[in-house]
Amino acid sequence: MVDLATSDEIPHPRNGRGRALIYHVVLCLASIAMLYPLLWMLASSFKPDSDIFGDASLWPRHFSLDAYWRGWSGLQVTFGRFFLNSLVVSLCSVVGNVMSCSLAAYAFARLKFRGQKFWFALMLGTLMLPYHVTLIPQYILFLNLDWVDTFLPLSVPALATAAVFTFIWTWDDFFGPLIYLNDMNSYTVQLGLRSFVDSTGKSDWSGLFAMSTLTLLPLFVLFLLFQRLLIDGIATTGMKG
Amino acid sequence: MADTLIDAATPVAAARAPESSWRDCAAGYLFLAPWLIGFFGLTLGPALVSLYLSFTDYDLLSNPRWVGAANYVRIATSDPKFSAAMHVTFLYVALAVPLKLTFALLVAMILNRGLRGLPLYRAIFYLPSLIGASVAISVLWRQLFAGDGLLNQALKLVGIHGPSWISNPDTALYTLVALSVWQFGSPMIIFLAGLRQIPKDVYEAAEIDGASRSQQFWRITLPLLTPVVFFNVVVQTIDAFKAFTPAFIISGGTGGPIDATLFYTLYLYQEAFAYFRMGYASALAWVLVVIIAAFTALSFLSSRYWVHYDG
Numbered sequence: 372m373v374d375l376a377t378s379d380e381i382p383h384p385r386n387g388r389g390r391a392l393i394y395h396v397v398l399c400l401a402s403i404a405m406l407y408p409l410l411w412m413l414a415s416s417f418k419p420d421s422d423i424f425g426d427a428s429l430w431p432r433h434f435s436l437d438a439y440w441r442g443w444s445g446l447q448v449t450f451g452r453f454f455l456n457s458l459v460v461s462l463c464s465v466v467g468n469v470m471s472c473s474l475a476a477y478a479f480a481r482l483k484f485r486g487q488k489f490w491f492a493l494m495l496g497t498l499m500l501p502y503h504v505t506l507i508p509q510y511i512l513f514l515n516l517d518w519v520d521t522f523l524p525l526s527v528p529a530l531a532t533a534a535v536f537t538f539i540w541t542w543d544d545f546f547g548p549l550i551y552l553n554d555m556n557s558y559t560v561q562l563g564l565r566s567f568v569d570s571t572g573k574s575d576w577s578g579l580f581a582m583s584t585l586t587l588l589p590l591f592v593l594f595l596l597f598q599r600l601l602i603d604g605i606a607t608t609g610m611k612g
Numbered sequence: 613m614a615d616t617l618i619d620a621a622t623p624v625a626a627a628r629a630p631e632s633s634w635r636d637c638a639a640g641y642l643f644l645a646p647w648l649i650g651f652f653g654l655t656l657g658p659a660l661v662s663l664y665l666s667f668t669d670y671d672l673l674s675n676p677r678w679v680g681a682a683n684y685v686r687i688a689t690s691d692p693k694f695s696a697a698m699h700v701t702f703l704y705v706a707l708a709v710p711l712k713l714t715f716a717l718l719v720a721m722i723l724n725r726g727l728r729g730l731p732l733y734r735a736i737f738y739l740p741s742l743i744g745a746s747v748a749i750s751v752l753w754r755q756l757f758a759g760d761g762l763l764n765q766a767l768k769l770v771g772i773h774g775p776s777w778i779s780n781p782d783t784a785l786y787t788l789v790a791l792s793v794w795q796f797g798s799p800m801i802i803f804l805a806g807l808r809q810i811p812k813d814v815y816e817a818a819e820i821d822g823a824s825r826s827q828q829f830w831r832i833t834l835p836l837l838t839p840v841v842f843f844n845v846v847v848q849t850i851d852a853f854k855a856f857t858p859a860f861i862i863s864g865g866t867g868g869p870i871d872a873t874l875f876y877t878l879y880l881y882q883e884a885f886a887y888f889r890m891g892y893a894s895a896l897a898w899v900l901v902v903i904i905a906a907f908t909a910l911s912f913l914s915s916r917y918w919v920h921y922d923g
Binding site: 512580 | 636637638639640641643644645646647648650651654655657658659661662665672719722723725727729733734735736737738739740742743745746747748749751752753754755756760762765766794798801802804805850853854856857860861864877880881884885890893894897898900901904
Protein backbone atom coordinates (compact mmCIF):
# COMPACT_ATOMS: atom_id res chain seq x y z
CA MET A 372 0.00 0.00 0.00
CA VAL A 373 2.67 2.45 0.98
CA ASP A 374 6.41 2.67 0.50
CA LEU A 375 8.76 3.36 3.36
CA ALA A 376 5.70 3.83 5.46
CA THR A 377 7.40 3.80 8.78
CA SER A 378 10.48 5.88 8.19
CA ASP A 379 10.98 7.99 11.26
CA GLU A 380 11.66 11.35 9.68
CA ILE A 381 9.65 14.21 11.03
CA PRO A 382 6.88 15.18 8.63
CA HIS A 383 5.27 18.34 10.03
CA PRO A 384 7.72 20.22 12.22
CA ARG A 385 5.39 23.08 12.85
CA ASN A 386 4.48 22.65 16.50
CA GLY A 387 5.61 24.86 19.31
CA ARG A 388 7.37 23.30 22.27
CA GLY A 389 4.32 23.71 24.51
CA ARG A 390 2.08 21.81 22.20
CA ALA A 391 4.62 19.00 21.85
CA LEU A 392 4.80 18.76 25.62
CA ILE A 393 1.03 18.37 25.87
CA TYR A 394 1.09 15.62 23.27
CA HIS A 395 3.85 13.82 25.16
CA VAL A 396 1.86 13.99 28.38
CA VAL A 397 -1.25 12.63 26.65
CA LEU A 398 0.68 9.83 24.95
CA CYS A 399 2.51 8.88 28.15
CA LEU A 400 -0.74 8.70 30.09
CA ALA A 401 -2.31 6.62 27.34
CA SER A 402 0.71 4.29 27.29
CA ILE A 403 0.53 3.80 31.03
CA ALA A 404 -3.22 3.14 30.91
CA MET A 405 -2.75 0.58 28.15
CA LEU A 406 0.18 -1.23 29.68
CA TYR A 407 -0.96 -1.09 33.30
CA PRO A 408 -3.09 -4.27 33.13
CA LEU A 409 -0.21 -6.21 31.59
CA LEU A 410 2.31 -4.98 34.12
CA TRP A 411 -0.14 -5.61 36.92
CA MET A 412 -0.59 -9.19 35.72
CA LEU A 413 3.19 -9.61 35.72
CA ALA A 414 3.44 -8.16 39.22
CA SER A 415 0.54 -10.27 40.48
CA SER A 416 2.24 -13.43 39.31
CA PHE A 417 4.95 -12.73 41.92
CA LYS A 418 2.50 -11.92 44.71
CA PRO A 419 0.98 -14.40 47.14
CA ASP A 420 -2.72 -14.96 46.42
CA SER A 421 -3.84 -12.97 49.44
CA ASP A 422 -2.11 -9.88 48.07
CA ILE A 423 -3.65 -9.86 44.60
CA PHE A 424 -7.06 -8.48 45.42
CA GLY A 425 -7.04 -5.06 46.91
CA ASP A 426 -3.50 -4.47 45.72
CA ALA A 427 -3.27 -2.52 42.48
CA SER A 428 0.42 -1.82 42.90
CA LEU A 429 2.98 -2.87 40.34
CA TRP A 430 5.52 -3.92 42.94
CA PRO A 431 4.91 -7.07 45.01
CA ARG A 432 5.27 -6.50 48.75
CA HIS A 433 6.24 -10.12 49.21
CA PHE A 434 8.13 -11.36 46.23
CA SER A 435 7.80 -15.07 45.53
CA LEU A 436 8.13 -17.51 42.64
CA ASP A 437 5.70 -19.98 44.24
CA ALA A 438 2.93 -19.25 41.76
CA TYR A 439 5.17 -20.35 38.89
CA TRP A 440 5.97 -23.70 40.50
CA ARG A 441 2.33 -24.20 41.51
CA GLY A 442 0.94 -23.16 38.16
CA TRP A 443 3.47 -25.16 36.15
CA SER A 444 2.13 -28.43 37.59
CA GLY A 445 -1.33 -27.25 38.55
CA LEU A 446 -3.05 -29.65 36.16
CA GLN A 447 -2.48 -33.39 35.76
CA VAL A 448 -0.29 -32.56 32.74
CA THR A 449 2.43 -29.97 33.25
CA PHE A 450 2.70 -26.75 31.27
CA GLY A 451 6.03 -28.01 29.95
CA ARG A 452 4.06 -30.41 27.82
CA PHE A 453 1.71 -27.65 26.62
CA PHE A 454 4.65 -25.46 25.64
CA LEU A 455 6.24 -28.28 23.74
CA ASN A 456 2.96 -28.95 21.92
CA SER A 457 2.48 -25.30 21.03
CA LEU A 458 6.04 -25.07 19.80
CA VAL A 459 5.62 -28.14 17.58
CA VAL A 460 2.35 -26.90 16.10
CA SER A 461 3.64 -23.39 15.51
CA LEU A 462 6.91 -24.48 13.93
CA CYS A 463 5.17 -27.02 11.68
CA SER A 464 2.78 -24.28 10.55
CA VAL A 465 5.66 -21.95 9.80
CA VAL A 466 7.50 -24.56 7.75
CA GLY A 467 4.37 -25.65 5.87
CA ASN A 468 3.38 -22.09 5.23
CA VAL A 469 6.72 -20.82 4.11
CA MET A 470 7.06 -23.74 1.72
CA SER A 471 3.63 -23.55 0.14
CA CYS A 472 3.61 -19.75 0.11
CA SER A 473 7.04 -19.32 -1.39
CA LEU A 474 6.30 -21.91 -4.08
CA ALA A 475 2.99 -20.25 -4.93
CA ALA A 476 4.55 -16.80 -4.83
CA TYR A 477 7.28 -17.94 -7.22
CA ALA A 478 4.70 -19.41 -9.59
CA PHE A 479 2.68 -16.19 -9.64
CA ALA A 480 5.56 -13.75 -9.77
CA ARG A 481 8.18 -15.40 -11.97
CA LEU A 482 6.47 -17.96 -14.15
CA LYS A 483 3.75 -17.57 -16.70
CA PHE A 484 1.18 -20.20 -17.40
CA ARG A 485 -2.38 -20.57 -18.56
CA GLY A 486 -4.96 -19.91 -15.87
CA GLN A 487 -2.55 -17.86 -13.82
CA LYS A 488 -4.85 -14.87 -13.40
CA PHE A 489 -7.76 -17.11 -12.52
CA TRP A 490 -5.90 -18.88 -9.72
CA PHE A 491 -4.50 -15.65 -8.39
CA ALA A 492 -7.97 -14.12 -8.19
CA LEU A 493 -9.24 -17.29 -6.54
CA MET A 494 -6.45 -17.17 -3.98
CA LEU A 495 -7.33 -13.58 -3.07
CA GLY A 496 -10.99 -14.54 -2.95
CA THR A 497 -10.47 -17.33 -0.42
CA LEU A 498 -8.79 -14.88 1.94
CA MET A 499 -12.19 -13.32 2.52
CA LEU A 500 -14.00 -16.59 3.19
CA PRO A 501 -14.70 -16.97 6.92
CA TYR A 502 -13.26 -20.23 8.06
CA HIS A 503 -16.42 -21.34 9.78
CA VAL A 504 -17.83 -22.36 6.47
CA THR A 505 -15.22 -25.06 6.01
CA LEU A 506 -14.97 -25.84 9.70
CA ILE A 507 -17.48 -28.65 10.07
CA PRO A 508 -16.63 -30.68 6.96
CA GLN A 509 -12.92 -30.29 7.78
CA TYR A 510 -13.65 -31.54 11.27
CA ILE A 511 -15.57 -34.53 9.91
CA LEU A 512 -12.76 -35.24 7.46
CA PHE A 513 -10.08 -35.15 10.15
CA LEU A 514 -12.31 -37.14 12.50
CA ASN A 515 -12.61 -39.89 9.89
CA LEU A 516 -8.88 -39.78 9.24
CA ASP A 517 -8.40 -40.19 12.99
CA TRP A 518 -6.47 -36.95 13.08
CA VAL A 519 -8.36 -35.52 16.02
CA ASP A 520 -6.01 -35.22 18.97
CA THR A 521 -3.06 -35.00 16.64
CA PHE A 522 -1.47 -31.76 15.52
CA LEU A 523 -1.96 -32.35 11.83
CA PRO A 524 -5.15 -30.31 11.42
CA LEU A 525 -3.58 -27.38 13.22
CA SER A 526 -0.53 -27.05 11.04
CA VAL A 527 -2.22 -27.35 7.68
CA PRO A 528 -0.78 -24.37 5.86
CA ALA A 529 -2.95 -21.31 5.79
CA LEU A 530 -2.20 -18.41 3.50
CA ALA A 531 -0.18 -16.13 5.69
CA THR A 532 2.69 -14.32 4.11
CA ALA A 533 5.17 -14.08 6.91
CA ALA A 534 6.63 -16.81 9.06
CA VAL A 535 6.62 -14.69 12.18
CA PHE A 536 2.95 -13.87 11.84
CA THR A 537 2.22 -17.52 11.19
CA PHE A 538 4.05 -18.45 14.34
CA ILE A 539 2.22 -15.83 16.41
CA TRP A 540 -1.20 -16.68 14.98
CA THR A 541 -0.68 -20.38 15.49
CA TRP A 542 0.66 -19.85 18.98
CA ASP A 543 -2.38 -17.70 19.80
CA ASP A 544 -4.91 -19.92 18.05
CA PHE A 545 -7.58 -21.07 20.45
CA PHE A 546 -10.46 -22.14 18.23
CA GLY A 547 -8.57 -24.85 16.31
CA PRO A 548 -7.08 -26.58 19.36
CA LEU A 549 -10.41 -26.25 21.19
CA ILE A 550 -12.09 -28.27 18.48
CA TYR A 551 -9.36 -30.75 17.61
CA LEU A 552 -7.64 -31.54 20.89
CA ASN A 553 -9.49 -33.42 23.61
CA ASP A 554 -6.66 -35.29 25.30
CA MET A 555 -4.84 -33.08 27.77
CA ASN A 556 -1.51 -34.57 26.71
CA SER A 557 -1.89 -32.89 23.34
CA TYR A 558 -3.12 -29.50 24.63
CA THR A 559 -1.45 -26.32 23.45
CA VAL A 560 -0.71 -23.53 25.95
CA GLN A 561 -3.95 -21.72 25.10
CA LEU A 562 -6.03 -24.78 25.96
CA GLY A 563 -3.90 -25.50 29.02
CA LEU A 564 -4.58 -22.00 30.27
CA ARG A 565 -8.29 -22.39 29.68
CA SER A 566 -8.31 -25.67 31.65
CA PHE A 567 -6.45 -23.90 34.41
CA VAL A 568 -9.20 -21.27 34.56
CA ASP A 569 -11.83 -23.99 34.76
CA SER A 570 -10.16 -26.11 37.41
CA THR A 571 -8.19 -23.91 39.75
CA GLY A 572 -8.47 -20.46 38.23
CA LYS A 573 -10.87 -19.10 40.79
CA SER A 574 -8.83 -20.26 43.75
CA ASP A 575 -5.32 -19.75 42.43
CA TRP A 576 -5.17 -16.37 40.75
CA SER A 577 -1.44 -15.91 41.09
CA GLY A 578 -0.80 -19.34 39.57
CA LEU A 579 -3.10 -18.42 36.70
CA PHE A 580 -1.33 -15.11 36.17
CA ALA A 581 2.05 -16.79 36.34
CA MET A 582 1.09 -19.20 33.57
CA SER A 583 -0.60 -16.41 31.58
CA THR A 584 2.62 -14.43 31.75
CA LEU A 585 4.62 -17.42 30.55
CA THR A 586 2.35 -18.05 27.55
CA LEU A 587 2.78 -14.42 26.50
CA LEU A 588 6.54 -14.50 26.94
CA PRO A 589 7.39 -16.02 23.52
CA LEU A 590 5.22 -13.37 21.85
CA PHE A 591 7.05 -10.59 23.70
CA VAL A 592 10.37 -12.04 22.64
CA LEU A 593 9.27 -12.24 19.01
CA PHE A 594 7.93 -8.72 19.27
CA LEU A 595 11.24 -7.40 20.56
CA LEU A 596 13.24 -9.29 17.96
CA PHE A 597 11.06 -8.58 14.93
CA GLN A 598 9.29 -5.34 15.84
CA ARG A 599 10.42 -3.54 12.72
CA LEU A 600 9.45 -6.41 10.46
CA LEU A 601 6.00 -6.75 12.03
CA ILE A 602 5.18 -3.06 11.92
CA ASP A 603 6.42 -2.60 8.37
CA GLY A 604 4.48 -5.72 7.39
CA ILE A 605 1.25 -4.20 8.65
CA ALA A 606 1.93 -0.76 7.21
CA THR A 607 2.76 -2.04 3.75
CA THR A 608 0.32 -4.92 3.27
CA GLY A 609 -2.44 -4.10 5.72
CA MET A 610 -1.96 -7.45 7.37
CA LYS A 611 -3.90 -7.91 10.56
CA GLY A 612 -1.54 -7.71 13.51
CA MET B 613 -5.99 -17.55 9.86
CA ALA B 614 -4.81 -15.42 7.05
CA ASP B 615 -6.67 -12.19 7.33
CA THR B 616 -4.38 -10.68 4.82
CA LEU B 617 -5.76 -8.38 2.23
CA ILE B 618 -3.26 -7.82 -0.43
CA ASP B 619 -3.57 -4.46 -2.05
CA ALA B 620 -5.90 -4.87 -4.99
CA ALA B 621 -3.39 -3.08 -7.15
CA THR B 622 -0.65 -5.65 -6.59
CA PRO B 623 0.53 -6.13 -10.13
CA VAL B 624 1.72 -9.69 -9.70
CA ALA B 625 -0.48 -11.48 -12.19
CA ALA B 626 -0.96 -8.56 -14.47
CA ALA B 627 1.04 -7.52 -17.51
CA ARG B 628 2.34 -10.78 -18.94
CA ALA B 629 4.35 -11.31 -22.06
CA PRO B 630 2.45 -13.42 -24.62
CA GLU B 631 2.79 -17.17 -25.27
CA SER B 632 3.47 -19.40 -22.33
CA SER B 633 5.21 -22.60 -23.27
CA TRP B 634 4.10 -26.05 -22.19
CA ARG B 635 7.13 -26.30 -19.94
CA ASP B 636 6.33 -23.04 -18.18
CA CYS B 637 2.77 -24.18 -17.77
CA ALA B 638 3.80 -27.45 -16.15
CA ALA B 639 6.27 -25.65 -13.92
CA GLY B 640 3.63 -23.16 -12.88
CA TYR B 641 1.20 -25.85 -11.80
CA LEU B 642 3.96 -27.82 -10.11
CA PHE B 643 4.87 -24.83 -7.96
CA LEU B 644 1.23 -24.14 -7.29
CA ALA B 645 0.52 -27.78 -6.37
CA PRO B 646 0.71 -27.49 -2.56
CA TRP B 647 -1.65 -24.55 -2.60
CA LEU B 648 -3.98 -26.22 -5.12
CA ILE B 649 -4.18 -29.37 -3.02
CA GLY B 650 -4.99 -27.25 0.00
CA PHE B 651 -7.51 -25.23 -1.93
CA PHE B 652 -9.46 -28.19 -3.27
CA GLY B 653 -9.04 -30.45 -0.24
CA LEU B 654 -9.45 -27.96 2.56
CA THR B 655 -11.37 -25.00 1.17
CA LEU B 656 -13.49 -25.67 -1.90
CA GLY B 657 -14.38 -29.29 -1.05
CA PRO B 658 -15.34 -28.62 2.56
CA ALA B 659 -17.26 -25.47 1.56
CA LEU B 660 -19.41 -27.50 -0.84
CA VAL B 661 -19.91 -30.27 1.73
CA SER B 662 -20.89 -27.66 4.29
CA LEU B 663 -23.43 -26.23 1.86
CA TYR B 664 -24.91 -29.72 1.44
CA LEU B 665 -24.92 -30.38 5.19
CA SER B 666 -26.79 -27.15 5.79
CA PHE B 667 -29.81 -28.82 4.17
CA THR B 668 -29.60 -31.86 6.43
CA ASP B 669 -29.92 -33.10 9.97
CA TYR B 670 -26.58 -34.54 11.00
CA ASP B 671 -25.27 -35.57 14.43
CA LEU B 672 -22.00 -37.26 13.29
CA LEU B 673 -23.32 -40.69 14.39
CA SER B 674 -26.03 -41.47 11.88
CA ASN B 675 -26.01 -40.49 8.22
CA PRO B 676 -27.08 -36.95 7.25
CA ARG B 677 -30.85 -36.77 6.68
CA TRP B 678 -32.08 -34.36 3.99
CA VAL B 679 -34.49 -31.81 5.45
CA GLY B 680 -34.66 -29.28 2.64
CA ALA B 681 -34.59 -25.67 3.74
CA ALA B 682 -35.85 -26.50 7.24
CA ASN B 683 -32.66 -25.31 8.94
CA TYR B 684 -32.81 -21.95 7.20
CA VAL B 685 -36.51 -21.61 7.91
CA ARG B 686 -35.88 -22.24 11.59
CA ILE B 687 -33.04 -19.70 11.63
CA ALA B 688 -35.25 -17.09 10.01
CA THR B 689 -38.42 -17.68 11.99
CA SER B 690 -38.16 -19.57 15.25
CA ASP B 691 -34.75 -19.51 16.86
CA PRO B 692 -34.56 -17.06 19.78
CA LYS B 693 -30.89 -17.94 20.34
CA PHE B 694 -30.09 -16.92 16.78
CA SER B 695 -31.84 -13.59 17.30
CA ALA B 696 -29.92 -13.10 20.54
CA ALA B 697 -26.62 -13.93 18.81
CA MET B 698 -27.39 -11.55 15.94
CA HIS B 699 -28.29 -8.79 18.36
CA VAL B 700 -25.10 -9.27 20.40
CA THR B 701 -22.87 -9.56 17.34
CA PHE B 702 -24.26 -6.55 15.49
CA LEU B 703 -24.14 -4.42 18.64
CA TYR B 704 -20.55 -5.52 19.17
CA VAL B 705 -19.56 -4.71 15.59
CA ALA B 706 -21.40 -1.38 15.62
CA LEU B 707 -19.68 -0.27 18.82
CA ALA B 708 -16.24 -1.85 18.61
CA VAL B 709 -15.30 -0.97 15.03
CA PRO B 710 -16.05 2.80 15.05
CA LEU B 711 -14.58 3.25 18.52
CA LYS B 712 -11.45 1.32 17.70
CA LEU B 713 -10.91 3.17 14.41
CA THR B 714 -11.56 6.57 16.00
CA PHE B 715 -8.92 5.86 18.63
CA ALA B 716 -6.56 4.53 16.00
CA LEU B 717 -6.93 7.65 13.85
CA LEU B 718 -6.68 10.03 16.79
CA VAL B 719 -3.47 8.48 18.08
CA ALA B 720 -2.04 8.19 14.57
CA MET B 721 -2.64 11.91 14.01
CA ILE B 722 -0.91 12.81 17.26
CA LEU B 723 2.01 10.52 16.42
CA ASN B 724 2.22 12.12 12.98
CA ARG B 725 2.94 15.51 14.56
CA GLY B 726 6.64 14.82 14.43
CA LEU B 727 7.17 14.07 18.08
CA ARG B 728 10.32 12.53 19.44
CA GLY B 729 10.06 8.93 20.59
CA LEU B 730 7.67 7.91 17.85
CA PRO B 731 9.06 4.35 17.51
CA LEU B 732 8.64 3.77 21.24
CA TYR B 733 5.04 5.02 21.35
CA ARG B 734 4.19 3.09 18.23
CA ALA B 735 5.60 -0.09 19.73
CA ILE B 736 3.69 0.37 22.99
CA PHE B 737 0.39 1.04 21.25
CA TYR B 738 0.88 -1.84 18.86
CA LEU B 739 1.73 -4.45 21.50
CA PRO B 740 -1.90 -5.14 22.60
CA SER B 741 -2.87 -5.89 18.98
CA LEU B 742 -0.16 -8.48 18.74
CA ILE B 743 -0.99 -10.39 21.92
CA GLY B 744 -4.69 -9.58 22.20
CA ALA B 745 -5.90 -12.88 20.77
CA SER B 746 -4.22 -14.89 23.53
CA VAL B 747 -6.28 -16.70 26.10
CA ALA B 748 -4.03 -15.04 28.70
CA ILE B 749 -5.40 -11.63 27.72
CA SER B 750 -9.01 -12.79 28.00
CA VAL B 751 -8.17 -14.25 31.40
CA LEU B 752 -6.66 -10.93 32.45
CA TRP B 753 -9.70 -9.06 31.16
CA ARG B 754 -12.00 -11.25 33.17
CA GLN B 755 -10.10 -10.28 36.30
CA LEU B 756 -9.91 -6.57 35.42
CA PHE B 757 -13.67 -6.24 35.19
CA ALA B 758 -14.64 -8.65 37.97
CA GLY B 759 -16.52 -7.38 41.03
CA ASP B 760 -13.31 -7.14 43.03
CA GLY B 761 -11.15 -6.57 39.96
CA LEU B 762 -8.59 -3.93 39.13
CA LEU B 763 -11.05 -1.46 37.58
CA ASN B 764 -13.30 -1.42 40.65
CA GLN B 765 -10.28 -1.02 42.90
CA ALA B 766 -9.33 2.06 40.91
CA LEU B 767 -12.91 3.35 41.04
CA LYS B 768 -12.96 2.86 44.79
CA LEU B 769 -10.14 5.39 45.07
CA VAL B 770 -12.47 8.06 43.71
CA GLY B 771 -15.38 6.85 45.81
CA ILE B 772 -17.34 4.90 43.20
CA HIS B 773 -18.55 1.41 44.01
CA GLY B 774 -18.50 -0.37 40.63
CA PRO B 775 -20.63 -3.38 39.75
CA SER B 776 -19.33 -6.76 38.62
CA TRP B 777 -19.03 -5.80 34.97
CA ILE B 778 -18.56 -9.34 33.71
CA SER B 779 -21.51 -10.99 35.44
CA ASN B 780 -23.94 -8.15 34.77
CA PRO B 781 -25.83 -8.75 31.49
CA ASP B 782 -26.12 -4.99 30.93
CA THR B 783 -22.38 -4.40 30.96
CA ALA B 784 -20.75 -7.73 29.97
CA LEU B 785 -20.67 -6.93 26.26
CA TYR B 786 -19.04 -3.54 26.86
CA THR B 787 -16.06 -5.20 28.52
CA LEU B 788 -15.54 -7.09 25.25
CA VAL B 789 -15.90 -3.86 23.28
CA ALA B 790 -13.25 -2.34 25.54
CA LEU B 791 -10.97 -5.30 24.87
CA SER B 792 -11.36 -4.75 21.14
CA VAL B 793 -10.71 -1.00 21.39
CA TRP B 794 -7.62 -1.68 23.49
CA GLN B 795 -6.19 -3.41 20.41
CA PHE B 796 -6.33 -0.34 18.16
CA GLY B 797 -2.62 -0.67 17.33
CA SER B 798 -2.72 -2.36 13.96
CA PRO B 799 -5.26 -0.01 12.29
CA MET B 800 -3.28 2.84 13.89
CA ILE B 801 -0.14 1.74 12.06
CA ILE B 802 -2.07 1.63 8.79
CA PHE B 803 -3.50 5.11 9.42
CA LEU B 804 -0.04 6.38 10.24
CA ALA B 805 1.28 5.02 6.97
CA GLY B 806 -1.63 6.71 5.15
CA LEU B 807 -1.03 10.06 6.88
CA ARG B 808 2.61 9.96 5.81
CA GLN B 809 1.49 9.82 2.20
CA ILE B 810 -0.38 13.14 2.34
CA PRO B 811 1.95 15.74 0.78
CA LYS B 812 3.05 18.49 3.17
CA ASP B 813 2.55 21.26 0.61
CA VAL B 814 -1.22 20.70 0.66
CA TYR B 815 -1.25 21.76 4.30
CA GLU B 816 1.13 24.63 3.64
CA ALA B 817 -1.16 25.94 0.92
CA ALA B 818 -4.19 25.56 3.18
CA GLU B 819 -2.43 27.43 5.97
CA ILE B 820 -1.58 30.31 3.65
CA ASP B 821 -5.24 30.42 2.65
CA GLY B 822 -6.10 30.71 6.34
CA ALA B 823 -7.72 27.31 6.86
CA SER B 824 -8.14 26.42 10.53
CA ARG B 825 -6.95 23.13 11.97
CA SER B 826 -10.40 21.59 12.00
CA GLN B 827 -10.98 22.73 8.42
CA GLN B 828 -7.67 21.14 7.46
CA PHE B 829 -8.80 17.90 9.06
CA TRP B 830 -12.24 17.75 7.45
CA ARG B 831 -11.23 19.13 4.05
CA ILE B 832 -7.77 17.64 3.58
CA THR B 833 -6.78 14.89 5.99
CA LEU B 834 -10.00 12.94 6.08
CA PRO B 835 -10.80 13.01 2.33
CA LEU B 836 -7.25 12.02 1.38
CA LEU B 837 -7.32 9.29 3.98
CA THR B 838 -10.62 7.72 2.87
CA PRO B 839 -9.00 4.78 1.02
CA VAL B 840 -7.22 3.83 4.23
CA VAL B 841 -10.38 4.37 6.28
CA PHE B 842 -12.27 2.15 3.86
CA PHE B 843 -9.66 -0.58 4.09
CA ASN B 844 -9.63 -0.48 7.89
CA VAL B 845 -13.42 -0.52 8.12
CA VAL B 846 -13.73 -3.59 5.91
CA VAL B 847 -10.94 -5.55 7.60
CA GLN B 848 -11.95 -4.66 11.15
CA THR B 849 -15.63 -5.35 10.55
CA ILE B 850 -15.02 -8.79 9.08
CA ASP B 851 -12.72 -9.48 12.00
CA ALA B 852 -15.30 -8.32 14.55
CA PHE B 853 -17.95 -10.59 13.04
CA LYS B 854 -15.61 -13.53 13.60
CA ALA B 855 -14.63 -12.72 17.22
CA PHE B 856 -14.69 -15.79 19.46
CA THR B 857 -11.99 -16.31 22.09
CA PRO B 858 -12.73 -13.43 24.52
CA ALA B 859 -16.45 -14.21 24.68
CA PHE B 860 -15.68 -17.89 25.19
CA ILE B 861 -13.20 -17.31 28.02
CA ILE B 862 -15.05 -14.50 29.74
CA SER B 863 -18.37 -16.34 29.76
CA GLY B 864 -16.87 -19.78 30.40
CA GLY B 865 -18.13 -20.98 27.01
CA THR B 866 -21.79 -20.16 27.73
CA GLY B 867 -22.22 -16.78 26.08
CA GLY B 868 -23.79 -15.62 29.34
CA PRO B 869 -24.90 -13.91 31.46
CA ILE B 870 -28.32 -14.39 29.81
CA ASP B 871 -26.77 -14.59 26.33
CA ALA B 872 -25.24 -11.13 26.75
CA THR B 873 -21.96 -12.28 25.18
CA LEU B 874 -23.34 -14.92 22.83
CA PHE B 875 -21.26 -14.00 19.80
CA TYR B 876 -22.42 -15.53 16.55
CA THR B 877 -19.36 -17.77 16.30
CA LEU B 878 -19.84 -18.90 19.90
CA TYR B 879 -23.42 -19.91 19.15
CA LEU B 880 -22.22 -21.74 16.04
CA TYR B 881 -19.59 -23.52 18.13
CA GLN B 882 -22.18 -24.57 20.72
CA GLU B 883 -24.54 -25.94 18.10
CA ALA B 884 -21.77 -27.88 16.37
CA PHE B 885 -19.55 -29.10 19.17
CA ALA B 886 -21.74 -29.06 22.28
CA TYR B 887 -25.02 -30.31 20.76
CA PHE B 888 -23.58 -31.96 17.62
CA ARG B 889 -26.19 -30.38 15.37
CA MET B 890 -23.78 -30.26 12.43
CA GLY B 891 -26.46 -29.57 9.82
CA TYR B 892 -27.88 -26.63 11.69
CA ALA B 893 -24.42 -25.28 12.49
CA SER B 894 -23.50 -25.49 8.79
CA ALA B 895 -26.58 -23.44 7.95
CA LEU B 896 -25.50 -20.91 10.58
CA ALA B 897 -22.05 -20.78 8.98
CA TRP B 898 -23.53 -20.04 5.57
CA VAL B 899 -25.73 -17.33 7.02
CA LEU B 900 -22.54 -15.76 8.43
CA VAL B 901 -20.91 -15.97 5.01
CA VAL B 902 -23.89 -14.23 3.46
CA ILE B 903 -23.85 -11.51 6.14
CA ILE B 904 -20.13 -10.87 5.66
CA ALA B 905 -20.43 -10.98 1.88
CA ALA B 906 -23.39 -8.57 1.97
CA PHE B 907 -21.49 -6.20 4.22
CA THR B 908 -18.40 -6.34 2.01
CA ALA B 909 -20.46 -5.80 -1.15
CA LEU B 910 -22.25 -2.85 0.45
CA SER B 911 -18.94 -1.32 1.48
CA PHE B 912 -17.55 -1.60 -2.02
CA LEU B 913 -20.73 -0.27 -3.63
CA SER B 914 -20.92 2.68 -1.27
CA SER B 915 -17.20 3.38 -1.56
CA ARG B 916 -17.60 5.24 -4.87
CA TYR B 917 -19.60 7.89 -3.03
CA TRP B 918 -17.16 8.56 -0.22
CA VAL B 919 -13.75 7.10 -1.02
CA HIS B 920 -11.41 9.36 -3.00
CA TYR B 921 -8.79 7.48 -4.90
CA ASP B 922 -7.36 10.31 -6.93
CA GLY B 923 -5.46 12.06 -4.12
